[in-house]
Amino acid sequence: MPKTNRPVSPYAADAAIRLGQLIRRGRIDRHMTVAALAERAGVSRGLIQRIEAGDTGCAIGAVFEAAAIVGVRLFDAGPATMSREVESNREVMALLPKAIRSQRTEPNDDF
């Protein structure tokens, strides 16, 4: 058990678990062992185990790397279109205000 526990909301925690499920599913579908995936991702075997378990402390780069290798599609963009997606979105980002002049803490997430 870690010394201190970083609090995470149920939604974020479940999302991490869900992604872990998708990765494990993809790995098994491709007949890859945990060790093989670890090697291809350039990380340790233990880290892949934590990623598949939905550990919220894992670096997002390692998680996305594992996802990419086993073919998990992220944010509705495949390997060929992700970079294009990012690029075209830079323009719309540029139109947004650079600073927010507001003091309301903004209630929250309704979607």
Add this chain to the structure above:
Amino acid sequence: MPKTNRPVSPYAADAAIRLGQLIRRGRIDRHMTVAALAERAGVSRGLIQRIEAGDTGCAIGAVFEAAAIVGVRLFDAGPATMSREVESNREVMALLPKAIRSQRTEPNDDF
């Protein structure tokens, strides 16, 4: 510059940047400052900045937490359905083989 650089594929790196864009977009749409988002997420202001920049070293729990607060939908499941999604998927996961008996490194990701 960090002592060692963790290598990440373009797809994984772009996915992190894309998520950062979505979070920044959501934050600005809700008129929240970086500091306000940081406080609500229980992290530092600097971490929110790195998250929005697409830093691959950020913990996935912190990133998903920020995403949840500003209303970014993860893996086609909203707050009300994410946990249900995870739960119902445990069954299908249980049907998958527990160990992979194969030596092929499996080329990779085509989708």
Add this chain to the structure above:
DNA sequence: AATTAACGATCCATAAATAGATCATTTCAA
């Protein structure tokens, strides 16, 4: 145009993640 809050970057100390090894157990295949 002036004011001032928000932003982005950097530095340091500390907390935490990761690698790597080991061991027991499970589970697939012969």
Add this chain to the structure above:
DNA sequence: TTGAAATGATCTATTTATGGATCGTTAATT
């Protein structure tokens, strides 16, 4: 059923991320 490989767990050393503070700059309001 048996044997070997894969998995899951745990431990320690080391690398790395994070918090918190600070500073110059940018950009919203008035």
